[in-house]
Amino acid sequence: MKSFLFNRFSKGSSFQSSKGFLIVQILVFSTVAMLIISSVITWTGNSLRDARYVVDREKAFYIAEAGIEYYRWHLAHAQTDFQDGTATSGPYIHPYYDADGKQIGVFELTITPPPVGSTIVTIVSKGVFGSTTISRSIEAKLAIPSLAKYAFVANDVMRFGEGTEVFGALHSNGGIRFDGLAHNVVTSAQSSYDDPDHSGAVEFAVHTHVNAPPGSGTNDTFRAAEAPASAVPSRPDVFEVGRQFPVPAVDFNGFTSDLASLKTKAQAGGRYFPASGYSGYRVVLKTNDTFDLYRVTSLVNPSNSCRSNSQPSPAGNWGTWSINNQTFLANYAFPTNGILFLEDHVWVQGTVDGARLTIASGRFPESASTNTHITVNSDLNYTNFDGSDVVALVAQGDINVGMVSDDVLDIDAALLAKNGRAGRYYYSSSCNPYHNRSTLNLYGMLGSNNRYGFAYTDGTGYDTRSITYDANLLYGPPPDFPLASDEYSTISWREL
Numbered sequence: 001m002k003s004f005l006f007n008r009f010s011k012g013s014s015f016q017s018s019k020g021f022l023i024v025q026i027l028v029f030s031t032v033a034m035l036i037i038s039s040v041i042t043w044t045g046n047s048l049r050d051a052r053y054v055v056d057r058e059k060a061f062y063i064a065e066a067g068i069e070y071y072r073w074h075l076a077h078a079q080t081d082f083q084d085g086t087a088t089s090g091p092y093i094h095p096y097y098d099a100d101g102k103q104i105g106v107f108e109l110t111i112t113p114p115p116v117g118s119t120i121v122t123i124v125s126k127g128v129f130g131s132t133t134i135s136r137s138i139e140a141k142l143a144i145p146s147l148a149k150y151a152f153v154a155n156d157v158m159r160f161g162e163g164t165e166v167f168g169a170l171h172s173n174g175g176i177r178f179d180g181l182a183h184n185v186v187t188s189a190q191s192s193y194d195d196p197d198h199s200g201a202v203e204f205a206v207h208t209h210v211n212a213p214p215g216s217g218t219n220d221t222f223r224a225a226e227a228p229a230s231a232v233p234s235r236p237d238v239f240e241v242g243r244q245f246p247v248p249a250v251d252f253n254g255f256t257s258d259l260a261s262l263k264t265k266a267q268a269g270g271r272y273f274p275a276s277g278y279s280g281y282r283v284v285l286k287t288n289d290t291f292d293l294y295r296v297t298s299l300v301n302p303s304n305s306c307r308s309n310s311q312p313s314p315a316g317n318w319g320t321w322s323i324n325n326q327t328f329l330a331n332y333a334f335p336t337n338g339i340l341f342l343e344d345h346v347w348v349q350g351t352v353d354g355a356r357l358t359i360a361s362g363r364f365p366e367s368a369s370t371n372t373h374i375t376v377n378s379d380l381n382y383t384n385f386d387g388s389d390v391v392a393l394v395a396q397g398d399i400n401v402g403m404v405s406d407d408v409l410d411i412d413a414a415l416l417a418k419n420g421r422a423g424r425y426y427y428s429s430s431c432n433p434y435h436n437r438s439t440l441n442l443y444g445m446l447g448s449n450n451r452y453g454f455a456y457t458d459g460t461g462y463d464t465r466s467i468t469y470d471a472n473l474l475y476g477p478p479p480d481f482p483l484a485s486d487e488y489s490t491i492s493w494r495e496l
Helices: 002-077 255-269
Strands: 092-097 103-112 121-129 135-143 150-154 158-160 169-172 176-178 186-188 271-273 280-285 290-299 323-333 339-342 346-352 356-361 380-382 390-395 408-417 436-448 461-469 489-495
Touching: 002 092, 002 103, 002 121, 002 135, 002 489, 150 461, 169 176, 176 186, 255 271, 255 339, 255 356, 255 390, 280 339, 346 356, 346 390
Parallel strands: 150 169, 150 436, 158 176, 169 186, 271 339, 280 346, 339 356, 346 380, 356 390, 380 408, 390 408, 408 436, 436 461
Antiparallel strands: 092 103, 103 121, 121 135, 135 489, 280 290, 290 323
């Protein structure tokens, strides 16, 4: 009996022990399950929150982009308004609506206007989505390319001989014969033209007389392969980037309003000088941001054999475009708006250091008989070549290099001859020693209404002409230099 009770007691104890162990297992597994479920819920919540955050950030980004696009639209309608139409300083805050007309955020604009002589506008747009603090910011730089987008631009036929190497874009409203090496695109407003330098039929508006590889040298006669109705051949040995024609013309006539605007701005906040009463003015630029002004009282008197029929009127001593006597007038500080306008002929030389200037010459109303010219006979130099030094010479008539010019002449400037040509007139060997000059170095760009040239086929003029394009001029032109377009384009874009 005792043994039976003991055995029964032992079995009951074992049962209770198994039951307790099961409860413990259930509790352990339940706890683990709860932890897993809790973790899954937490992870899911975090994932949803992160996904929502990513979506909200993307929406903030789109809102910031909308701010950039809005101000591009604004500048298209108000090209010089950098205050969002408010005449107040920013930042400027605009609501942003979805397709249903519900406001879902705002964009905040900070506008930095162009510095003097530049067209680059900096826009920072901060997009904020909803009532959250989630935001993203974009910085975009917009600019209008200036006429100085071209290394050369002309309103007449042009010819570039062997040995010519051009790194900037080249354009003419007439035809172009190019026998050198062009590292950028060469364009013309024509489809074809009759090259005046040889007889024969018309050729492509942009063509070459360089013999195709494996040939070498040039052929000065009519080239059938470079004429309609042949297909335009690919000539990367001459046109590395290619040639395009026809393209829209550059409006040289429109520069009249640009020249008149320069006069008005010089009178308002620059330096304006009326007719000298003599031959014109000499401007000597200095590195201390001042210039000396002289009245030119007489010019070099050439011999009769030096005079050329190609000289513009008036004839006589004007044929040399070189100063004989002058009178000092005063020393002036460079104007804050960087514009000098002289209503007479002008001679320019000197050196600048950290200056941005436009020197213009003209008489109104415009007439071919009274057009004024700008002459450079001595060095016009930059101290810096990083875009901080910029000088433009804008002549109503010609940009000249006179007879008595430096044997080695440096011109660092953007040159624009509105109605005339940039170049040096012909002086025969009887003008010895001035008929022949050694080297002309031009750093900048050149715009010429008529065919330009600083040398002639008989060996007179400058033996060596080195012309280097200043790429800083594209979006950082001289003050109020003519523009190549009316529209802003995006030149850089980044997220801050």
